[in-house]
Amino acid sequence: MKTPSITAMSYHDGDTDTNRSGNPHIDDLVSARYSRRQTLLGGLQAASAAVFGGMLLSACGDGDDEAALVDAGASASTTSGKLVTLNGSVTGPAESFGWAQVSGPTVALSGAQTTTATFTAPSVAAATPLVFRLSSTSRDGVRSQADTTVTVGPAQLGFTAVAKSLADIVAVPAGYSVTVLYRLGDPIAANVPAFANNGADTNFALRAGDHHDGMSYFGMAATGNAPDATNSTRGLLALNHENITQAYLHPNGASGMGSGGVRPEAEALKEMECHGVSVIEIVRGAVGWSYVPNSGFNRRVTPLTPMSFSGPARGTPQLRTRHSPDATTGRGTINNCANGTMPWQTYLTNEENWAGYFRRDAGDAAIRSAAAAAKENVSLARYGIREGAGGNYKWTSVTPADAASTVYARWNATAAKDQPADGSGDFRHEPFQFGWVVEIDPFDPASTPRKRTALGRMNHEGCQIGRTITGVRPAFYMGDDAQNEYIYKFVSVTPWTAADASAASRLAVGDKYLDAGTLYVARFNADGTGQWMPLVFGQGPLTPSNAAYAFADQADVLVNARLAADALGATRMDRPEWTAVNPTTGEMYCTLTNNSSRTAAGTDAANPRAYSDPKSTGGATSGNANGHVIRLRETGDTSEATSFAWDIYAFGAGSDLDATNINLSGLDGSNDFSSPDGLWFSLPSNVAGQTTPVLWVETDDGAFTDQTNCMLLAAIPGTVGDGGTKTVVNTLGGASSSVTIRIGKAPGTTLRRFLVGPKECEITGIHSTPDGRSIFVNIQHPGENGSPANITSNWPYNQSGTAAAGNRPRSATIVITKDDGGVVGF
Incomplete structure (x- = not known):
């Protein structure tokens, strides 16, 4: 209908704008549409969280304007x-979605652009949201x-303990x-043929050697050689x-x-080549x-x-041989045996029971004495190379095809x-050329390994570097693996860069x-202190005036480190083997594997047990039959310290042994062990090596083998001084003694058996990838007591099922x- 014209009226029906306020026009509202909806969303989330929990509907509309429902x-x-999985859901019209971390220690999210993301819970000291x-x-x-x-809590071992076992398999x-x-x-x-494993194989210079032991992993770039x-x-x-x-x-x-008997050259060469070190490239596909x-x-x-000598003993007359007249x-x-992983990406391999390979005929001592080298007799005897020794494998009996070869004669x-x-x-002087720490560059196959004489000559087990701190x-840290030997450390003259x-x-x-620094030996005092x-x-x-051995110079001290440590009055230990350093606290742990010569009268606070450990299969082992793990903390938490505090982290023992004087750590069926040997802390590059790092303990045992094969245990240890004192009463061979000891807090559930190996093996060698998701372990000499006519293990052929009869066992990684896919151990 047409609206009549009325002059008194100031506006017509709907045609006149009378709203003079500053409120927005609808066009403005349309243009601001998206920002308004975002503002609404934020307010709704804050107001509705208590009602909807983790699920929010952020806005309503029609058609394409409708928001998704997120949970x-x-x-x-x-x-x-x-390993943590975030399980969310998105319902409705979503163009994109994904996870992001809002607060807490930063983690790496995998699958962040999906509704199901995963991450590894970070290392924390207390509950952390x-x-x-x-x-x-x-x-x-x-x-x-x-x-x-x-909410993430402190680390705990996350697996059920493996039972003791005598089976022929890795469990x-x-x-x-x-x-x-x-x-x-x-x-x-x-062009090297596959291994036949029937004794006919040759060319072990291009094959894996035997008795796999200490080991390190070095990450490489995805391509190339860096x-x-x-x-x-x-x-x-x-x-x-x-x-x-x-x-x-x-x-x-x-x-x-x-x-x-005379050894065939082919057999002796094969045996020689089966010793040493492998460097191999490995990939995960x-x-x-x-x-x-x-x-x-x-x-x-x-x-x-070929090797070269470096450090203070390079060129010293004691290293001079027919092969190396200049002693270099x-x-x-x-x-x-054990190893060391250097932060500059090199590998330390350590010469342990090298003395047994040498022959020394009767009359040798007289010849040396006549040549005014009588003190060499003192040195050779101190390192176990006595007259009448024939050499482990009689390599010196070989008549080589090449008459000029000294490959076999050198062992005499x-x-x-x-x-x-x-x-x-x-x-x-060939024996003086062994007993060293040897450094290898794994990334340069053409490089010549270097024997680092500044670190001393002994039965080197491990050589682990402590924490590296700029300036x-x-x-x-090193152990000398023999009964009643010592623990050492070398401090470089050069501050870390x-x-x-x-x-x-x-x-x-x-x-x-x-190549330059100070070598120290440890003395452990009864009050829980010690000196380097x-x-x-x-x-x-x-x-030179020392009556027992006249030291000529620093090279002589290093070549004869044992004699020098004797003179200083170091503490004789129960076979010091591997060393490991807690990457968080800097505390050093050392396995004292066992000591059959420890007597009740010869016990002390650091080596306090002497007892008899009966076996169910008959016989008994005595002394400190089951070994222990000692640890120390440097004064001021600095690697440069010359004093330390110490206690005993754990005593090896069967859970059935006397809890008062033998099973001092209260071990039970989930963690009892004997003869700790290999020792390693998880890497600080992943959560297993952070805050409360995981300690891995491997065994090389003869006292507990009536109940179980050798094993690998995982632990989250405490710190030096977290326990107290105990008094141990030893009774052995009609003698007795009473010793007060410093002992760590009982391990309880923080120590747990992770692996048991096959028959007659030793578990040794351990390392991991930087992310901690793959751990490498060596199984050494399975079935070692057998022969081709009496094969006592079929491992590793039986690891994936029943092995065919006649397969000879093989050491393997x-x-x-x-x-x-998570971090191993958690």
């Missing part, structure tokens, strides 16, 4: 190292979000898998080959081993870990490999009457830190992974 899931609790937000954005930009909280906890990676005889170069300390899918594995199971290496066992048989990085270092070079390394340390007394015409001189960790010339960095005593020529008894 971040319920809050949860976990512990450090566990982490907040995560799941957000969704619709096609027209409407955003929805919801939060959830995961690990439920939820874990074992892969056999690298076995005796595996080829490491092109180190990458963060890479957990490609790397180099360096590992020791300590010894051999001689019978299995030949078709019908070894020939010529009887009295007056879609189906797991494997080694790269034809990699250009693959390398064997054997007793035949040598041939090979042997009986390599007898002085030749018609040769110069300075040792330049024979091999009387502080680093320390390197962080840039050296990525230096291109790795052995040059080794020169910087390992310097092995420095001219100080105290380390002089295994990889242990968690089935859910």
Whole structure:
């Protein structure tokens, strides 16, 4: 209908704007649409969280304007190292969605752009909340979000203890898998045939050696040859080959081993090449870990490999031989036991029971005395090379095809009457060329390994570097593995520089830190304190006037470190083996494996047990049959300290032994062990090595083998002084003693058995990838008491099922992974 014209009216029906306010026009509202909806969303989330929990509907509308419904899931609790899954959901029109961390220690989210993300719970000292937000954005930009909280508690061991076992298999906890990676005889170069394992195989310079032992993983860049300390899918594995199971290496066992027998050259060469070190490239693919048989990085270092000497003893007359008249070079390394992983990406291999390989005929002492070298007799005897020794494998009986070869004659340390007394015409000084820490650059197969004489000569077990702190001189901790020997540390003269960790010339960095410094030996006092005593020529008894051994100079002190430690009054220990340093506290742990010669009268606070341990199969072991783990904390928490506090972390014992005087740590069926040997802390590059790092303990046992094969245990230890004191009463052989000890807090559930190995093996060698999701462990000499006619183990052939009869056992490296992909141990 037409509106009539009325002059009195000031407006017409709907045609006139009478709203003079400053309120926005609808056009303004339309243009501001998205920002208004975002503001509404934020307010709704804050107001509605208590009602809807982790699920929020952020806005309403029609068609494409409708927001998604987001649910971040319920809050949860976990512990450090566990793999956590965030299960959220997005319902409705979502163009994109994903997770982000809102608060708490930063973690790496995997699958962040999905509704199901995962992360590894970070290392924390106390319960710590982490907040995560799941957000969704619709096609027209409407955003929805919801939060959830995961509270992380301190680390706990996250597996059920493996039972003791006498089975012929590697047993690990439920939820874990074992892969056999690298076995005796595996080829490491092109055109080397597969290992037949019937005794006919040759060319072990290009095959895996025997008796796998200490081991380190070095990450590599995804392509090329550069180190990458963060890479957990490609790397180099360096590992020791300590010894051999001689019978299995030949078709019908070894020939010529009887009295007056002569060894065939082919057998002796094979045995020699089976010792030493392997460096191999390994990769993790879609189906797991494997080694790269034809990699250009693959390398064997054997007793035949050229070596150079560095440090204070380089060129000293005691290293002079027919092969090296100037005493600067040598041939090979042997009986390599534990190891060291240097932050500048080199590998330390350590010569342990090398003395047993040498022959020394009757009359040698008289020849040396006549040549005014009588004090060499004192040294040789102190290191266990006595007249009448024939050498472990009789390699000196070989008549080589090459008449000029000294490959076998070098193992005869007898002085030749018609040769110069300075040792330049024979091999009387060859034993002085062994017993060292040897540094290898795993990334340069053409490099010459260096024997670091500043670290002293002994039965070197491990050599572990302590924490590296810029401006502080680093320390390197070592055990001398023999009954009643000592614990040592070397402190470099050079303060640590962080840039050296990525230096291109790795052995040059080794020169910087390992060739000059002070070697110390430990004395443990009954009150829980101790001193590091310097092995420095001219100080105290380390002089030419010393009655027991006349030290000539610093090189003489280092070549004869045992004699120097004797003179200083160091504490005689129950076979010091591996050392390990807690990456958080800097405390050093050392395994004291056992000591059959420890008597009740000879006990002390640091070595307090002497007892008889009966076996169910008959007989008994005595002394300190089960061993213990000692630990120390440097004064001021600095590697440069010359004093320390100490206690005993754990005593090995069967849970059935006397709790008052033998099973002092209160071990039960889940964690009782004997003869601790290998020792290692998880890496600080992952949560297993942070805040409360995991300690791994391996055994090499003869006292507990009536109940179980050797094992690997995991622990979350406390700190020095967290326990108290106990008094131990020892009764052995009709004698008795009472000793007050410093003992750590009982391990309880913080120590747990993780692995049990196959028959007659030793568990030794351990390292991991930087992310802690793959752990490498060595199984040494399974079935070692057998022979080709009496094979006592079929491992590793039976690891995945029943093995065919007749398969000879093989030492091997295994990889242990968690089935859910998490950090091993948690």
